[in-house]
Amino acid sequence: MDLSYIINHLGEEREQYFGAAAPPIMQSSNFAFPTVDEMRKGLTDEMGTPFYTRGHNPTVAILRKKLAALEAAEDCLVFASGSAAIGAAVMSCVESGDHVVCVQKPYSWTAKLLSNMLSRYGIETTYVDGRNTQEFAEAVRENTKLFMLESPNSMTFELQDIEAITTLAKSRGIATIMDNSFSTPLNQQPITLGVDIVVHSASKYLNGHSDIVAGVLCASAERTAQIFASEFMTLGGIISPNDAWLMLRGLRTLPIRMERVAQSTPKIVEFLESHPAVKKVYYPFSASFPQRELAEQQMKAPTGQFSIELQAAHIGDVERFCNHLKYFLLACSWGGYESLAFPMAALYGSANYGNTSLPWNLVRFYIGLEDADVLIKDLEEALALIPVEA
Numbered sequence: 003m004d005l006s007y008i009i010n011h012l013g014e015e016r017e018q019y020f021g022a023a024a025p026p027i028m029q030s031s032n033f034a035f036p037t038v039d040e041m042r043k044g045l046t047d048e049m050g051t052p053f054y055t056r057g058h059n060p061t062v063a064i065l066r067k068k069l070a071a072l073e074a075a076e077d078c079l080v081f082a083s084g085s086a087a088i089g090a091a092v093m094s095c096v097e098s099g100d101h102v103v104c105v106q107k108p109y110s111w112t113a114k115l116l117s118n119m120l121s122r123y124g125i126e127t128t129y130v131d132g133r134n135t136q137e138f139a140e141a142v143r144e145n146t147k148l149f150m151l152e153s154p155n156s157m158t159f160e161l162q163d164i165e166a167i168t169t170l171a172k173s174r175g176i177a178t179i180m181d182n183s184f185s186t187p188l189n190q191q192p193i194t195l196g197v198d199i200v201v202h203s204a205s206k207y208l209n210g211h212s213d214i215v216a217g218v219l220c221a222s223a224e225r226t227a228q229i230f231a232s233e234f235m236t237l238g239g240i241i242s243p244n245d246a247w248l249m250l251r252g253l254r255t256l257p258i259r260m261e262r263v264a265q266s267t268p269k270i271v272e273f274l275e276s277h278p279a280v281k282k283v284y285y286p287f288s289a290s291f292p293q294r295e296l297a298e299q300q301m302k303a304p305t306g307q308f309s310i311e312l313q314a315a316h317i318g319d320v321e322r323f324c325n326h327l328k329y330f331l332l333a334c335s336w337g338g339y340e341s342l343a344f345p346m347a348a349l350y351g352s353a354n355y356g357n358t359s360l361p362w363n364l365v366r367f368y369i370g371l372e373d374a375d376v377l378i379k380d381l382e383e384a385l386a387l388i389p390v391e392a
Contacts (some may be wrong), residue, residue, distance in 0.1 A: 011340025013067035023208040027247045028060040061068035062246040072187040073384030075220035086218030086239035087112045091199045094229045095177040098124040104140045104150035105132035151180040161293045168196030189302045209252040214245040233290040266374040279388040281311040306369040314363045320347045326384040336368035
């Protein structure tokens with residue numbers, strides 16, 4: 003199934019809504035039936051029948067079909083946030099007394115789920131350096147039920163050899179979940195490499211306009227149905243029909259947005275790597291990145307996130323640099339049209355992140371759709387404020 007068909011036509015039964023080119027927003031929470039028997043039949047398939055929008059909504063259903071096809075999955079569920087999708091995926095794989103092996107430095111809310119919440123119920127987690135597949139093997143116990151992957155991670159971009167780890171997992175009867183938010187399904191399809199469940203923060207590239215919060219879970223039809231009947235329906239972390247429609251709109255431009263990002267980001271990274279005020283650059287497609295060969299093997303093209311360590315003597319130097327940026331908004335997240343800077347210095351002393359292990363001179367960037375030369379000039383002017391010894 004080709005990409006253009008998936009994005010523009012798959013799931014869009016236009017004859018059902020008066021031939022409209024864009025699907026309508028089915029805002030209704032409730033769907034009526036002409037007879038008791040029809041209602042009874044609807045209850046036997048809440049995943050596939052409009053009955054109550056917490057289970058199935060026609061607008062969300064179109065989005066599910068597209069996202070599943072993009073990820074080479076059999077089915078998909080859409081949530082109100084990436085955290086909700088991750089939570090449902092993890093909970094579907096473990097129970098009290100089980101053990102999880104997770105990559106170091108995962109998405110912060112994944113770490114909190116595993117270490118702060120599930121630990122209350124007797125679920126233990128071991129964090130390993132995902133760059134070394136052997137560390138997964140050595141961490142396995144008799145009660146290990148899940149490998150949690152994130153390749154690359156979202157701050158310093160360490161990769162895992164996905165196929166090697168999923169091969170190990172399958173040989174031990176261990177489920178695998180992977181966060182694929184960084185790459186998008188256009189640049190990486192973990193299910194084709196053996197991953198059982200793929201999750202996304204769909205607030206990022208999949209939506210692309212920084213105007214919704216959403217999450218995605220893709221898997222086999224059997225596994226998706228199990229999660230639907232349990233974690234999805236019970237916890238109720240669903241996306242609204244309006245937000246689903248906004249994401250459908252965002253998907254229309256996903257390929258062209260990713261092409262733009264792939265052209266701009268390497269050019270900006272190259273500039274930063276040669277600047278004396280930049281101590282280090284973290285970017286999977288950089289010539290200096292230790293795992294570049296694996297990145298090129300697993301991912302089809304560069305994306306728009308990277309981090310730098312500044313040659314800063316004091317945290318005030320980092321703040322001065324960030325405050326001077328004109329085209330980069332100081333914000334979290336990524337994947338929209340706007341370029342962003344997220345300084346780790348902002349986490350120091352904060353209520354929720356004061357214990358971060360990331361260095362205070364690290365700044366994560368996201369490159370949006372602005373002209374690369376304009377962004378380079380903006381960075382150059384801000385970097386000039388950092389005193390560097392000759």
